[in-house]
Amino acid sequence: MKYRVPAALAVCALCALFVVSVTTPAHAYTDPNAVGLASQIITPLLIMLSAAAAFLRKQIAAGFSALTRRLRRDA
Secondary structure: OOOHHHHHHHHHHHHHHHHHHHOOOOOOOOOHHHHHHHHHHHHHHHHHHHHHHHHOHHHHHHHHHHHHHHHHHHO
8 A cells, every 4th residue: 555656656657758759740630620529529428428327337336246246156
């Protein structure tokens, strides 16, 4: 438990180093209207999925617990 903060900092530093060393410049243009349309499509879908997950969280948890029980019993 006491090593979580240094480990998280090390992972963040490695990710930042990886991103800096791997990225290449993109010579492209994205039309603002296309990005706006994409966000208008994706945002309601994400909201709908999160609402469904919140509404069905007990059933989802029961399904995962049944799956883990079955896997433990088979092992």
